[in-house]
Amino acid sequence: MLELRNVVKSYEGKPLLNDISFTVSQGETICLLGASGSGKSTILRMIAGLDFPDRGAILLNGIDLAGTPPHLRDFGLVFQDYGLFPHLNVFDNIAFGLKMRNLPADEISLRVAALLGQVNLAGFDSRKVTDLSGGEQQRVALARALAPSPRLLMFDEPLGALDRSLKEGLLNEIRSILHETKIPAIYVTHDQEEAFAIADRILVLHEGTIIRDGTPSEIWKDPKFAFVAKLLGIGNVIDGEVVTENKVKTAFGTFDISCTKNVGEKAQLLITEFPSPAGEGRRGEGEAQIKLTVEDVLFKQDQFQVKGRGGLVIHMKKAPRIGDVITVQVQVKCLS
Amino acid sequence: MRKDVLNHGDTKTRRFNPLRAFASPKGAASPWFSRLLLWLPVLIFLLSTFFFPLSKILSLTFDPNTLTNLNNLLVARNSLFFTFYQAILSTLLTFALGLPAAILFSKFNFRGKSLLRALTAVPFMLPTVVVAAAFNSLFSYKVTGSMLQVFNLQPSTFYFLLILTAHTFYNTSIVIRIVGNAISRLDPKLEASARVLGADTIHVWEDVIFPILRPSLLAAALLVFMFDFTSFGVILLLGGSQFATLEVEIYIRALQLPNLNLAALLSVIQLLFTLIFSILYSRTINQVQTQTAPRFSQARSPKTLRERIFVFTVYCSLFTFFLLPLLSLPIRSLTRLEPDRGQRNEVQYGFTTDYYQELFVNRRGSLFYVPPVQAAANSLGFAGITVILSLVLGYPAAYALAKPTRLEKFLDPFLMLPLGASAVMMGLGFIISFGRLIASPFFIPIAHTLIALPFVIRTLQPALASIPERLRQAATTLGASPLRVWQTVDFPILSRATLSAATFAFTVSLGEFGATLLITRPEYPTIPIAISRFLSQPGGLNYGQAMAMATVLMLLTTLSILLIEKLRFNNAGEL
Numbered sequence: 001m002l003e004l005r006n007v008v009k010s011y012e013g014k015p016l017l018n019d020i021s022f023t024v025s026q027g028e029t030i031c032l033l034g035a036s037g038s039g040k041s042t043i044l045r046m047i048a049g050l051d052f053p054d055r056g057a058i059l060l061n062g063i064d065l066a067g068t069p070p071h072l073r074d075f076g077l078v079f080q081d082y083g084l085f086p087h088l089n090v091f092d093n094i095a096f097g098l099k100m101r102n103l104p105a106d107e108i109s110l111r112v113a114a115l116l117g118q119v120n121l122a123g124f125d126s127r128k129v130t131d132l133s134g135g136e137q138q139r140v141a142l143a144r145a146l147a148p149s150p151r152l153l154m155f156d157e158p159l160g161a162l163d164r165s166l167k168e169g170l171l172n173e174i175r176s177i178l179h180e181t182k183i184p185a186i187y188v189t190h191d192q193e194e195a196f197a198i199a200d201r202i203l204v205l206h207e208g209t210i211i212r213d214g215t216p217s218e219i220w221k222d223p224k225f226a227f228v229a230k231l232l233g234i235g236n237v238i239d240g241e242v243v244t245e246n247k248v249k250t251a252f253g254t255f256d257i258s259c260t261k262n263v264g265e266k267a268q269l270l271i272t273e274f275p276s277p278a279g280e281g282r283r284g285e286g287e288a289q290i291k292l293t294v295e296d297v298l299f300k301q302d303q304f305q306v307k308g309r310g311g312l313v314i315h316m317k318k319a320p321r322i323g324d325v326i327t328v329q330v331q332v333k334c335l336s
Numbered sequence: 337m338r339k340d341v342l343n344h345g346d347t348k349t350r351r352f353n354p355l356r357a358f359a360s361p362k363g364a365a366s367p368w369f370s371r372l373l374l375w376l377p378v379l380i381f382l383l384s385t386f387f388f389p390l391s392k393i394l395s396l397t398f399d400p401n402t403l404t405n406l407n408n409l410l411v412a413r414n415s416l417f418f419t420f421y422q423a424i425l426s427t428l429l430t431f432a433l434g435l436p437a438a439i440l441f442s443k444f445n446f447r448g449k450s451l452l453r454a455l456t457a458v459p460f461m462l463p464t465v466v467v468a469a470a471f472n473s474l475f476s477y478k479v480t481g482s483m484l485q486v487f488n489l490q491p492s493t494f495y496f497l498l499i500l501t502a503h504t505f506y507n508t509s510i511v512i513r514i515v516g517n518a519i520s521r522l523d524p525k526l527e528a529s530a531r532v533l534g535a536d537t538i539h540v541w542e543d544v545i546f547p548i549l550r551p552s553l554l555a556a557a558l559l560v561f562m563f564d565f566t567s568f569g570v571i572l573l574l575g576g577s578q579f580a581t582l583e584v585e586i587y588i589r590a591l592q593l594p595n596l597n598l599a600a601l602l603s604v605i606q607l608l609f610t611l612i613f614s615i616l617y618s619r620t621i622n623q624v625q626t627q628t629a630p631r632f633s634q635a636r637s638p639k640t641l642r643e644r645i646f647v648f649t650v651y652c653s654l655f656t657f658f659l660l661p662l663l664s665l666p667i668r669s670l671t672r673l674e675p676d677r678g679q680r681n682e683v684q685y686g687f688t689t690d691y692y693q694e695l696f697v698n699r700r701g702s703l704f705y706v707p708p709v710q711a712a713a714n715s716l717g718f719a720g721i722t723v724i725l726s727l728v729l730g731y732p733a734a735y736a737l738a739k740p741t742r743l744e745k746f747l748d749p750f751l752m753l754p755l756g757a758s759a760v761m762m763g764l765g766f767i768i769s770f771g772r773l774i775a776s777p778f779f780i781p782i783a784h785t786l787i788a789l790p791f792v793i794r795t796l797q798p799a800l801a802s803i804p805e806r807l808r809q810a811a812t813t814l815g816a817s818p819l820r821v822w823q824t825v826d827f828p829i830l831s832r833a834t835l836s837a838a839t840f841a842f843t844v845s846l847g848e849f850g851a852t853l854l855i856t857r858p859e860y861p862t863i864p865i866a867i868s869r870f871l872s873q874p875g876g877l878n879y880g881q882a883m884a885m886a887t888v889l890m891l892l893t894t895l896s897i898l899l900i901e902k903l904r905f906n907n908a909g910e911l
Contacts, residue, residue, distance in 0.1 A: 045528075048528070048531075048532050049531075049532075050528050050531065050532070069531075069536070070528075070531040070532050071531050071532070071533075071534045071535055071536050071539075072534075073532070074534075075532055076532065076533075077528065077529065077532045079525050079528075079529070081523075081525070083523060083525035083526055083528065083529040084529075085526060085529070085530075085544060085548075086526075086548065087544075087547045087548050096530070096533050096535075096543070097533035097534050100533060100534035100535050100539060101534055144529075144533065145533075148533065148534060
C-alpha cells in the first residue's frame with residue numbers, strides 16, 4: 001500500500017502542494033484529477049523519487065521511501081509523450097528495465113515477447129520506436145513500464161496526445177491489464193471521461209489540496225464543490241444568493257434548500273436533471289420544477305441536449321422546439 | 337513548398353523574371369537547355385580555375401619521379417604524422433573547453449548568456465591573421481612574458497601550445513553549437529524513465545545519454561578535427577615553418593624549397609583525408625538530424641552549490657579565454673613597449689597612435705615601396721571584385737538549384753568540391769597551372785571567388801527556393817502587374833539574401849590568407865599579407881603596425897559578421 005502523508009511542496013518559491021495525504025491500496029486504481037499546473041505531475045515525480053517533498057512523507061507498505069533512490073523503488077511510469085529511448089528498438093526499450101535488473105537474456109526475451117503480445121504488438125521487436133504511430137509508441141511505453149513487474153504503476157496523462165478513437169481502445173487495454181496484474185496504479189488526467197472509465201477512486205486536486213476523494217458514483221452524485229462539478233462536467237453550476245435560511249434566489253427561481261452560507265451571501269448551486277419521472281407528488285429536499293425557454297437543441301445519439309435561456313443544459317428523450325417554454329423536474333444542491 | 341513548386345511549374349515560365357529572360361531569350365529553348373545555360377558560367381569558371389589545376393596537381397603527383405623519391409615519401413609521412421598529432425591534440429583541447437561550455441549554455445540560464453554566446457562565436461569568423469596576431473600580442477606584454485618564464489618552457493613547446501590554444505579559440509563554438517544543441521534537445525523524460533526503470537546514474541549515462549549524444553559528439557569532433565587538420569595561417573604565423581603540417585609543408589615546397597612534385601603529392605594526401613572526413617561528417621550529421629526531437633527548454637538558473645560553482649567557473653574561464661586575445665590586440669596596437677628599429681635614444685613608452693599614423697606613411701625602410709594603407713586599398717579592391725564575380729557566377733547556379741532537377745542534383749556536388757580543397761592547395765594549383773601568368777593581380781580575386789562561391793550559392797539558394805508561388809499568385813490576383821509582382825514579392829526577399837551573400841564574399845576575401853600568400857606578388861599586398869610580413873620583421877614599429885592593421889581587419893570583419901547576422905535569411909516568406 002502506498003501512502004502520502006501530509007506532503008508539502010513549493011515550486012520556484014510559490015506553494016504548489018500543501019498537505020496532500022492519500023493512500024493507494026493493493027489492486028486499486030486511483031485517478032488524480034486537476035487543472036493543468038495544479039501539481040498532479042509533481043506528485044507522481046515525488047512518488048517516483050525524481051523530486052522531493054519539502055515536508056511530509058511517502059511510504060510504501062509502511063516504509064518511508066525518502067532514502068530510496070528512484071532506480072531502487074521498483075515503480076513504473078508512463079508519460080504523455082511516451083519518453084521512449086530513440087536510440088533503442090522496441091525490444092530493447094521494453095527490455096531496458098529487465099537488463100537493469102541483470103536478468104538472463106533468455107528470460108528477458110521470453111518476458112518481452114509475452115508483453116508484446118499483451119499490448120497487441122507481437123512481431124514489433126526490431127522496429128524503430130521513432131517509426132511507430134502515437135498509439136503504438138504508447139503501447140511500447142506501457143509494456144516497458146510493466147516489464148519489471150513494478151510495485152506501483154503511474155500514468156501521467158498517458159492518452160493526452162492520442163486522438164479519440166485510439167484513446168478508447170488503449171484505455172480499455174490499460175484497464176484490463178490493471179485488473180489482470182492487480183498492480184496498484186495512479187492515473188493522472190484532466191479528462192473526466194477517462195477518469196470515470198478507469199478509476200476505482202477519484203481524487204480531485206485543487207489549489208494545492210485534495211478537495212474531493214471518492215468512488216466515481218459517489219462523486220457523480222455529490223461533487224460537493226463547484227470546481228469539482230465543473231471539472232467533471234456534472235450538471236449545471238449556477239450562481240445564487242441566500243435570501244433566508246432555507247431559500248436561495250437564482251435567475252431560475254427561488255429554491256427551498258439550506259446552504260451552509262449566511263443570509264445575504266452568494267452561493268453556487270448544482271442543478272441536475274431529476275432521475276425519476278416527474279409528477280409523483282412527493283417532494284424531497286432540493287427537488288424543484290423550473291421553467292425553461294428553449295434556445296437550442298442538439299441531437300445526441302439516444303437523446304437531445306437542450307440548451308435553455310441562461311445557459312442551463314438538460315437532456316430530453318423528445319426534442320422540444322426552439323422557443324418553447326418547458327417545465328423541467330430538477331434536483332438542486334448547494335455547493336461549497 | 338516543394339509540392340507547390342511542382343504544381344505550378346508550368347506557370348513559372350510565364351512570369352517575368354530577368355534571369356529566365358536572360359537564359360531563354362525567346363522562350364524557345366527547352367528547359368533542359370536553358371538550365372544548362374544557367375550553369376554555364378559557373379561550370380566554365382570551376383573547370384578553368386579548379387578542375388584544370390586539380391588535374392595538373394594530380395598528374396604531378398602520379399608522376400613516377402614523385403612517388404619513387406624516397407625523400408618525398410619521408411617528408412609526406414612525417415608531415416602527415418605531425419598534422420594528425422597536432423589536430424588530435426587540438427581537438428581534445430577544444431573538447432576540454434567546449435563540453436563544459438556546451439553544458440553551460442544548454443542547461444543553465446545566467447546573466448550575460450547571450451553576450452557570452454556571441455563572444456564565443458566571434459573567433460570562428462575571424463581571419464587567421466587576426467587570431468594569430470591576437471595570440472601573438474597576448475605574450476608580448478612584460479607581465480605575461482615573465483609569467484611564462486616561471487613555467488620555463490622550451491620556445492618550441494611554447495609555440496606548439498600557443499597553436500593548440502589558438503585552434504581551441506577558433507573551434508570551441510562548433511562544440512558549443514552542435515553538442516549544446518543536442519543536449520538541449522535531450523528529452524528530460526528519458527533520464528526520468530531510465531531511472532524509474534532501475535538505471536543508476538552510471539547506467540543513465542552509459543545506456544541512455546551517451547548513446548543519444550554520440551552522433552553529435554562525433555560530428556562535432558570530426559568538424560573540429562577537419563578544421564585543425566587543414567589549419568594553415570595560425571600554424572605558420574604563430575609557430576613558423578618548423579611546425580611542418582601538410583599545409584605548411586605544401587607552402588614551403590611551393591615557394592621556399594621549391595619541389596612542386598612533393599607539394600602536389602602533399603596536397604593530394606591532404607585532399608584525400610579532407611574528403612574522407614567530409615563524408616564521415618555528413619554521415620554523422622545526418623544521424624544527428626534524424627534523431628532530433630523538439631527542443632526542450634530545460635535551461636534554468638543554477639540551484640545547488642555544485643551547479644553554481646560549475647556555472648561560475650566555466651563562465652569565468654570562457655569570458656577570460658575569449659575576451660583576452662580580442663582585447664589584447666587593440667590595446668597592443670595603441671601601446672609602445674619596445675623601441676623601433678634603429679631607435680637608440682630615449683623612447684616614449686606607453687600610449688601611442690603612431691602605429692596607425694605610420695600606416696599612411698611610405699617609408700624607405702618599410703617593407704613595401706607603397707604605404708601600408710595601399711594594402712588596405714588592394715584588399716578592398718580585391719574584395720569588391722570577389723563580390724561581383726561570385727554573385728555573377730553564383731546567381732544563375734543558385735537559381736537553377738532552387739528548383740532542382742536531375743541535372744542540378746548531379747552538378748551540386750561538383751559545386752561544393754572546392755570546399756574540400758584547402759586554400760593553400762588552390763594557390764599551388766594556380767602556380768602549377770598558370771605559371772608566370774599569376775604575376776597578374778587579377779588571380780587573387782579569382783582565388784577568393786573560388787573559396788567564397790560555395791558559401792554564396794548556399795546563401796542565395798534557400799532564398800530563391802523560398803519565394804512562394806502562392807504569394808506571387810496572390811499579388812497577381814490583387815491586380816499587380818508582373819513587374820509589380822517582382823518588385824513587391826521577389827525583390828525584398830532577394831535583396832536581403834544578396835546583401836548577405838555579398839557581405840560573406842567580401843569577408844572571405846578580406847581575410848583570405850593561404851591562397852593569397854602563395855600567389856601574391858610583393859607589389860600587391862593585401863591586409864593579411866601585410867600583417868604577416870610585419871609580424872615576421874623585428875622592431876617595435878613593424879610589430880605595432882601589424883597590431884594596428886590586424887585591429888582594423890578585426891573591426892571590419894566584426895562589422896560584416898554583424899551585418900550578415902542581421903540579414904540572416906530565416907525562412908522569411910516560407911508558407
